[in-house]
Amino acid sequence: MTLPLLKVQNLEAFYIPGMPIVFDASVKVDAGEFVTLLGPNGAGKSTFLKALAGLVPVGEGGICFDGQDLTGVPTHRIVAAGIGFVPQTENVFAQLSIEHNLKAGAHTLPRAVMNERLDEAYERFPALAERRNQAANALSGGQRQMLAIARALMTRPRLILLDEPTAGLAPLVVTEVLESLKTLAGSGIAVLMVEQNVKAALAVCDRACILVEGRNHSEGTPEALMADDGIARAFLGIGKTT
Ligand SMILES: Nc1ncnc2c1ncn2[C@@H]1O[C@H](COP(=O)(O)OP(=O)(O)OP(=O)(O)O)[C@@H](O)[C@H]1O
Numbered sequence: 001m002t003l004p005l006l007k008v009q010n011l012e013a014f015y016i017p018g019m020p021i022v023f024d025a026s027v028k029v030d031a032g033e034f035v036t037l038l039g040p041n042g043a044g045k046s047t048f049l050k051a052l053a054g055l056v057p058v059g060e061g062g063i064c065f066d067g068q069d070l071t072g073v074p075t076h077r078i079v080a081a082g083i084g085f086v087p088q089t090e091n092v093f094a095q096l097s098i099e100h101n102l103k104a105g106a107h108t109l110p111r112a113v114m115n116e117r118l119d120e121a122y123e124r125f126p127a128l129a130e131r132r133n134q135a136a137n138a139l140s141g142g143q144r145q146m147l148a149i150a151r152a153l154m155t156r157p158r159l160i161l162l163d164e165p166t167a168g169l170a171p172l173v174v175t176e177v178l179e180s181l182k183t184l185a186g187s188g189i190a191v192l193m194v195e196q197n198v199k200a201a202l203a204v205c206d207r208a209c210i211l212v213e214g215r216n217h218s219e220g221t222p223e224a225l226m227a228d229d230g231i232a233r234a235f236l237g238i239g240k241t242t
Pocket of ligand 1: 015016021039040041042043044045046047048194
């Protein structure tokens with residue numbers, strides 16, 4: 001039996017000591033798997049993701065990634081271990097060019113490696129290549145998200161965490177961004193994202209985990225979750241008509 005790439009067990013995360021937001025959440029992600037975290041507003045999904053990125057303190061529980069214990073380690077070590085993080089907002093430097101944004105994602109790399117990674121990014125997202133010298137604030141919302149994703153990929157992570165990557169985007173662009181994440185997962189880079197566009201997320205992911213009040217509620221393939229009438233109505237915004 002192969003171990004999951006990411007195994008989070010019974011994690012507690014908090015902003016204020018003694019006042020957990022995430023009480024007991026467990027999630028596994030396999031290599032190349034695309035997993036969505038769903039749940040009501042305030043369930044602690046973003047907090048959970050930030051805790052995995054080392055941006056929120058953790059209490060009980062553990063985070064194991066690629067055989068390494070990453071519980072409570074600082075963000076730079078998490079990135080070095082092979083995890084990329086794309087925050088929901090302010091995820092690009094608006095005044096900097098696209099190329100400088102990408103370089104900022106991996107500024108410690110030697111020049112030759114950096115150029116290789118830039119080529120990879122432009123190959124993956126051709127729209128960025130065409131505009132490489134323009135400021136990021138000239139990009140559309142969807143292209144900005146692509147840039148934020150491309151920047152997180154500059155360190156060649158094995159897992160990328162994304163906090164609501166389609167927030168505020170038009171429906172067609174939502175699909176475009178999510179399809180690009182599906183392609184990413186297909187290329188072997190695991191994806192764990194928090195998403196509010198439930199139906200669009202379920203159309204592309206392999207599995208979804210539902211968090212409620214900082215704890216696991218249920219999980220399964222999109223098909224299995226949608227087939228459960230109680231879950232579909234309560235969490236997926238899909239009511240069966242009778
Ligand atoms: N920086 C912070 N300091 C203190 N409390 C916070 C902070 N950020 C979030 N919270 C609180 O943590 C709780 C969970 O928020 P979180 O954003 O993790 O939930 P969520 O499930 O992602 O919700 P949503 O779907 O609305 O984004 C909320 O009650 C929120 O007020």
